[in-house]
Amino acid sequence: MLSVIIDTADKHTQSHSFRVSVISEMIASHLGLSEKDIENIRIGALLHDIGKLGISAETLNKIGKLSSAERIEISEHTRIGTNVLGSSSSRVVDLLPIILHHHERYDGSGHNGLSGKDIPLGARIVAVADVYEALTSDRPYRKALRPSEARKNIIDNSGTHFDPDIVKIFDVIYPSLLREGPMFPSATLGASMVGTGN
Numbered sequence: 001m002l003s004v005i006i007d008t009a010d011k012h013t014q015s016h017s018f019r020v021s022v023i024s025e026m027i028a029s030h031l032g033l034s035e036k037d038i039e040n041i042r043i044g045a046l047l048h049d050i051g052k053l054g055i056s057a058e059t060l061n062k063i064g065k066l067s068s069a070e071r072i073e074i075s076e077h078t079r080i081g082t083n084v085l086g087s088s089s090s091r092v093v094d095l096l097p098i099i100l101h102h103h104e105r106y107d108g109s110g111h112n113g114l115s116g117k118d119i120p121l122g123a124r125i126v127a128v129a130d131v132y133e134a135l136t137s138d139r140p141y142r143k144a145l146r147p148s149e150a151r152k153n154i155i156d157n158s159g160t161h162f163d164p165d166i167v168k169i170f171d172v173i174y175p176s177l178l179r180e181g182p183m184f185p186s187a188t189l190g191a192s193m194v195g196t197g198n
């Protein structure tokens, strides 16, 4: 339910967190991680943008080019989310690295300057899922890319933005990610889960 609230706050990204979570869980499963690690990545992905709740709606929902001050404001969502969630309960401690580091880049040019395998694994997984989902979704300022175009973007940025090992796994699960495929629940499923209590 919290992830639906997060997605509602950012009108550009309806059901984004839910779909990022589905993709992240698939990658984590293919990596053969433990059930606990997969569950942490699934939930961490659902909440990865929780810090956007601390960003002004005006900035978050602005259509058009962001000023450098607005870009900095939005970039703060990783730190805000970590602080907010981290102060809520010690049980979420394993989710915090995903939230804090999901905008790192493998070459070290991301939010906090971590690089390579120093970036927590969950954050490296969510980074790939996050960008693929964003590229294949409509935005007010551009149409969604075709899945094949988004896949090419992910592969082209392997080793610079993304961990090459995660990109390899992404490419294995890619056929399952096509929008109409049975492995990729529709956006309405995420919303319906709130009403049914599932």
Ligand SMILES: [Fe+2]
Binding pocket: 048, 049, 077, 102, 103
């Ligand atoms: Fe984010």
